[in-house]
Amino acid sequence: MSSFEGFRCTDCGTTHATNEVATRCPKCGGTLDATYDHGAVDLTRETLADRSGGWKIEELLPIVPEGMGEGATPLIDAPRLADELGVGRVLIKNEAHNPTGSVTDRGQALVAAAAAAADADTLALPTTGDDGQSAAAYAARAGLLSRVFVPSRANFINKAMINVHGGDMRVVEGRFGDAREAYETEREELPAAENEEWFPAGAFDSPYRHEGLKPIYYELVEQMDFERPDAIVAPVGHGETVAGLWKGAREFDDLGLVDGTPRLYAAQPDGCAPIVDAIEADTDPEPWDVPDTVVGSLEIPDPEGGLPAVEAVRASGGAGVAVDDQDLLDSAATVAQHEGLEISVACGTAAAGAWELMEDDAFNADDTVVIVNTATGNKDADIVRSRLMGRGL
Incomplete structure (x- = not known):
């Protein structure tokens, strides 16, 4: 049984209910972090030995993704x-x-599961490459769209696989800061224009990436x-x-x-x-x-x-x-x-x-x-x- 209590803003300290699918703190815009009641967790080394997979400690997760085999790495x-x-x-x-x-697959698995639970349409993020490829893959797996803002200097494999997974890729001339600026500029306009509900898939834009x-x-x-x-x-x-x-x-x-x-x-x-x-x-x-x-x-x-x-x-x-x-x-x-x-x-x-x-x-x-x-x-x-x-x- 999960010991998940909710989310706490690391900036203002506000807590948010367990039944909310969270992104950033609605009060101050700060970073949210999942909290747990460790006293309610009954885990032993023996019980863990009987479980398998990357998400086998469900007691310490805000949401458990179905995923596609991430985790349990050698x-x-x-x-x-x-x-x-x-x-x-x-x-x-x-x-x-x-x-x-x-490694970003771990966090994006949780992000995609949270986005689906929130009835979002699209995973969106600026990226240096790896997490954009991962977001496109997990969006495809969850039946979601993905919009990825990537700098032109990102490597070919990342950019190619974003397209292969069906992601809508905006290649921005320059470096990561330029891609993030383009994402911020279009975050307010594109969802309304395309009749989409975006779910942020960037690092620390929700509590799921780092929790994963x-x-x-x-x-x-x-x-x-x-x-x-x-x-x-x-x-x-x-x-x-x-x-x-x-x-x-x-x-x-x-x-x-x-x-x-x-x-x-x-x-x-x-x-x-x-x-x-x-x-x-x-x-x-x-x-x-x-x-x-x-x-x-x-x-x-x-x-x-x-x-x-x-x-x-x-x-x-x-x-x-x-x-x-x-x-x-x-x-x-x-x-x-x-x-x-x-x-x-x-x-x-x-x-x-x-x-x-x-x-x-x-x-x-x-x-x-x-x-x-x-x-x-x-x-x-x-x-x-x-x-x-x-x-x-």
Whole structure:
């Protein structure tokens, strides 16, 4: 039985009833977060062993999607990386195994289910690429339309698959900020003109995207026989992955399923690192003036979940780490060559971050470190290959 209590605005503190399908706070427009009565949750390690699938902990979800096989992704040992980092164990949580090849499938599955429950017609969002492809896929699955505003520099695979899934794609010249501006401009006009009810599918535009990422933590802990990792290094764009990991970690600790919580490390390219800057300066995130990185999925100059991500990292005892584009491309290639795993350049950011953290003595010799691979490597393999060719390899 679900322990879901409703939604609470993280800005003004207003609570909203459980029977509402929520987007943003109707009082102040702030970000909503799902709340639960943990005292009503009766979960044991044995009961979890008898369940399967990415949504098997229904007690800690506001809505349970039918989905299409997202979640339950593998946790892969990386012994050579562990040796190179000088730690006890390195594990890679491989989100490339989701239906459209990225971690955003988890959140979009919940978004699509909520949109259908709200009798919406259309999922709509600005995107750097991956979440637009995912939204188009889950909209198609739910019998909804999708309208996706994507910058021209987004990769070909994302743009092609948005069209293949039947999405209405607006390619906006420029970068993510330009796509978001176009979305905001047309959000008030297009739905009325097309007689549509839009449901926002962007990060933190509803409580469902970041809530859908909590199971990453549930799964990796269960895959580790309920031994928590010492550290998790995750690439950060909007901040939803780190925020979801931290919420999942606190829930499992509160429920007594795991003792304690891990340190979280947020990794960003140094050409667009507003969250890392805020963590290091002990301030709230400020928009990045001139974003410039080869990691298009992480080129988010004004992240919607910047503050939740910063607060999660601080509360966990972790840190932020910004890495050079060339280093992160080299790290993506190293993981492929040393462990056989085809990771995204976003994960290359996390891997390069792990090496920098090692040099800063952030890890202990017996630590277990989890690196989150947020997407399949073939979406941006051409960038990594170009780097190798530039090095004569």
